[in-house]
Amino acid sequence: xxxxxxxxxxEKFDTPTEVTSKLWSEIVEQYSGKKKHYHTLxxxxxxxxxxxxxxxxxxxxxxxxxxxxxxxxxxxALKSDNEEQSAELAGKRMQQIGASPKMILNCxxxxxxxxNHLVSTDSDTNYFLDADLSILxxxxxxxxxxxxxxxxxxxxxxxxxxxAGRRKVLKHFLSMDRIYKxxxxxxxxxxxxxxxxxxxxxxx
Numbered sequence: 737x738x739x740x741x742x743x744x745x746x747e748k749f750d751t752p753t754e755v756t757s758k759l760w761s762e763i764v765e766q767y768s769g770k771k772k773h774y775h776t777l778x779x780x781x782x783x784x785x786x787x788x789x790x791x792x793x794x795x796x797x798x799x800x801x802x803x804x805x806x807x808x809x810x811x812x813a814l815k816s817d818n819e820e821q822s823a824e825l826a827g828k829r830m831q832q833i834g835a836s837p838k839m840i841l842n843c844x845x846x847x848x849x850x851x852n853h854l855v856s857t858d859s860d861t862n863y864f865l866d867a868d869l870s871i872l873x874x875x876x877x878x879x880x881x882x883x884x885x886x887x888x889x890x891x892x893x894x895x896x897x898x899x900a901g902r903r904k905v906l907k908h909f910l911s912m913d914r915i916y917k918x919x920x921x922x923x924x925x926x927x928x929x930x931x932x933x934x935x936x937x938x939x940x
Contacts, residue, residue: 737781737784738777738781739760741801742759742760742801743756745798745801746759746833749833749834749835751834759832759833763805763809766809766810767779767780771889772811773886773888773889774882774888775811775889782870782871783867783868786867786870787800787863787867790863790867790920793859793918794860795860796839799843799846799860800846800864802826802839803843803846806823806825806826806843806847807819807868808822809822809826811889813890813892814892819847819848820848823844823845823848824844826844827840827843842858845861846864849861849864849865853865853868855917856917859918863921866918866921866922867921869909869915869921870921870925872925872932872933873916873924873927874932876935883936902936902940903937903940906933906936906937906940907937909929909933916929
């Protein structure tokens with residue numbers, strides 16, 4: 737479903753088949769690196785499924801899809817500018833296939849927003865941010881697998897360093913008035929997300 741969704745998206749811009757194949761191969765390669773355990777194609781598949789639930793609420797579905805495919809395309813656990821680098825690559829690829837400047841700007845803005853997951857004035861951005869954090873509100877088994885995979889991506893850090901950084905991230909979410917910005921995701925995931933985060937913090 738993921739590959740076909742990407743191909744259908746690029747068809748709207750009359751993208752030559754060879755270009756589409758090249759861009760898809762790039763995405764597969766970037767999300768399949770040996771150092772990636774959570775930020776993988778599986779993450780994209782789950783995100784697409786979650787977003788499909790609120791498709792009728794999205795103003796620009798094509799932009800959301802570009803954001804989905806490129807939001808973690810550059811992910812190096814040693815770097816702090818992954819979102820900026822991912823947004824830059826998304827912009828280049830969208831420009832390459834002839835997307836409008838407005839679409840490119842909106843996509844890059846959405847990707848940058850995943851850095852801090854703060855509430856946005858743009859509804860589509862809030863829906864994407866909520867979907868991106870939907871893993872926090874899953875049952876404990878899924879959440880636990882997610883947290884272990886994130887730990888693997890930062891395996892080069894000793895527990896003392898990693899745990900301190902992880903606690904900071906988790907407490908950032910708890911410091912928000914609400915983790916989920918949209919009514920749909922708030923009602924579906926908020927309570928469970930906070931329970932999961934509190935539980936993980938007890939283990940750190």
